[in-house]
Amino acid sequence: MNSFIESIYKSRRVTGRSGKEHELHSEIDPAEGNFIEKVISKNPAISKTLEIGCAYGMSSLHICHAINSRPDAYHIMLDPFQYTMWDGVGIKNLEDSGIHFFKLIETKSEFALPQLLQVEEAKFDLIFVDGWHTLDHTLLDCFYATRLLKIGGFLILDDVAQDAVGRVVDYLSFYPCYEVYERVISSVAVSLKRRMVGGVLSVIPDAIKTRLFHPTLVREVGQKFRTGMIALKKVSQDERTWDWFPPDF
Numbered sequence: 001m002n003s004f005i006e007s008i009y010k011s012r013r014v015t016g017r018s019g020k021e022h023e024l025h026s027e028i029d030p031a032e033g034n035f036i037e038k039v040i041s042k043n044p045a046i047s048k049t050l051e052i053g054c055a056y057g058m059s060s061l062h063i064c065h066a067i068n069s070r071p072d073a074y075h076i077m078l079d080p081f082q083y084t085m086w087d088g089v090g091i092k093n094l095e096d097s098g099i100h101f102f103k104l105i106e107t108k109s110e111f112a113l114p115q116l117l118q119v120e121e122a123k124f125d126l127i128f129v130d131g132w133h134t135l136d137h138t139l140l141d142c143f144y145a146t147r148l149l150k151i152g153g154f155l156i157l158d159d160v161a162q163d164a165v166g167r168v169v170d171y172l173s174f175y176p177c178y179e180v181y182e183r184v185i186s187s188v189a190v191s192l193k194r195r196m197v198g199g200v201l202s203v204i205p206d207a208i209k210t211r212l213f214h215p216t217l218v219r220e221v222g223q224k225f226r227t228g229m230i231a232l233k234k235v236s237q238d239e240r241t242w243d244w245f246p247p248d249f
Helices: 003-011 030-041 058-067 089-096 109-120 135-148 163-172 192-202 206-212 215-221
Strands: 013-015 021-023 048-052 074-078 102-105 124-129 149-157 178-185 226-234
Touching (some): 003 013, 003 058, 003 089, 013 089, 030 124, 030 149, 030 178, 030 226, 048 135, 058 089, 074 109, 109 135, 124 135, 135 163, 149 163, 163 226
Parallel strands (some): 048 074, 048 124
Antiparallel strands (some): 013 021, 149 226, 178 226
């Protein structure tokens, strides 16, 4: 992990454009940041990235420092509240850490993503979704993200343990164009019974689990005992028919 990022996690303080100091909150934790960096380090083709939700910029820092040495590194962030609610902290942190290959779009994702699609279809190597967490909004973000991703690209979602986001992940897990790449493991304490069930599910391939068990059950006994971040890999074009719907959803 970059020393600049480590110093922020350690101090739990950030400074905005106004000069005001703020307590760090609403951030991804170090394990999740390391997870994003690991996905990028294991996949050297990743250089063009998109992020929905910036806030204090911790995920932006992890992404940008991970692609920093790559040719054509470029990062786009969607955050309509960066200079109001977040006092420009995310942008300032990137600049202070020496990162300049980014672009901020101060528009809500439901408006910005369709515009990006007109010029950026299938051009991103990694998209990180951490925006408005209602089911419909998250699903809308993922709908556009699926079209914006290259084949071989990665869709990473945060806060999967939240019911709405988790339900979107349940749905995406049926998409023929996606496969589960990896999750962040958590040390959350659970009952012996649930640990046993979770242990059994952990050794069953995801493709089989979605056929044997209702996806909500899989998420309840599996993902809820994790830190709540998951990476999906786009392995093919999204060629679902107009009437496609997962039969067991």
